[in-house]
Amino acid sequence: MQTRDSRSEASESRFVSPSHSLELPARTASVHRVTGETNVEVSLNLDGQGRCKASTGIPFLDHMLHQISSHGLIDLDIQATGDLEIDDHHTNEDVGITLGQALSKALGDRKGIVRFGHFLAPLDEALVQVTLDFSGRPHLSYGLQIPTERVGSYDTQLVREFFVAVVNHSQMTLHIRQLDGINSHHIIEATFKAFARAVRMAIEIDPRRAHLIPSSKGVL
Numbered sequence: 001m002q003t004r005d006s007r008s009e010a011s012e013s014r015f016v017s018p019s020h021s022l023e024l025p026a027r028t029a030s031v032h033r034v035t036g037e038t039n040v041e042v043s044l045n046l047d048g049q050g051r052c053k054a055s056t057g058i059p060f061l062d063h064m065l066h067q068i069s070s071h072g073l074i075d076l077d078i079q080a081t082g083d084l085e086i087d088d089h090h091t092n093e094d095v096g097i098t099l100g101q102a103l104s105k106a107l108g109d110r111k112g113i114v115r116f117g118h119f120l121a122p123l124d125e126a127l128v129q130v131t132l133d134f135s136g137r138p139h140l141s142y143g144l145q146i147p148t149e150r151v152g153s154y155d156t157q158l159v160r161e162f163f164v165a166v167v168n169h170s171q172m173t174l175h176i177r178q179l180d181g182i183n184s185h186h187i188i189e190a191t192f193k194a195f196a197r198a199v200r201m202a203i204e205i206d207p208r209r210a211h212l213i214p215s216s217k218g219v220l
């Protein structure tokens with residue numbers, strides 16, 4: 001009968017599967033950010049099931065946050081109040097900032113993550129590609145051409161403002177390309193769905209280097 005030691009030696013000589021010894025801390029974070037303009041609380045779990053509570057006072061933004069949660073499999077609780085009597089700008093931006101900070105906090109030193117993510121999402125006639133890298137270097141290339149000024153009451157210029165905030169505060173490199181699209185709601189929603197799936201890909205734990213920071217420099 002083979003002993004335990006000789007069996008592990010034999011298997012080690014063929015391949016090592018770190019996934020058998022995977023024990024990673026919970027990837028959750030909460031951030032509460034208060035300014036003279038807004039009060040935003042974000043709690044998230046990167047290893048969630050897509051449960052979402054979003055109440056920002058901006059209905060279309062809530063709809064988009066549900067896309068991030070649902071398609072990113074991130075449990076997300078976002079409560080925001082802000083100076084909506086002026087317009088949606090500050091609240092929209094500060095939700096992006098706080099979400100970016102919470103993402104960064106939950107990822108910590110980025111150990112074990114796949115790091116890169118990409119997705120091409122259709123929504124009827126709209127087709128949007130998102131490619132991202134949790135690189136530590138904030139950059140946004142924004143290629144949407146949204147044909148109308150508003151979707152419902154939401155100013156479509158705020159889509160770019162939201163992603164600028166997320167990128168700067170999660171230290172992410174993000175490229176958004178619109179390959180097709182006519183309807184503004186479809187173009188924006190396809191963008192959030194593609195973003196969610198790209199994030200999901202990038203934050204997955206790579207079992208082949210689960211305890212390593214995914215950079216040749218050793219730091220992100």
Ligand SMILES: [Mn+2]
Nearest residue numbers: 063185186189
């Ligand atoms: Mn929709």
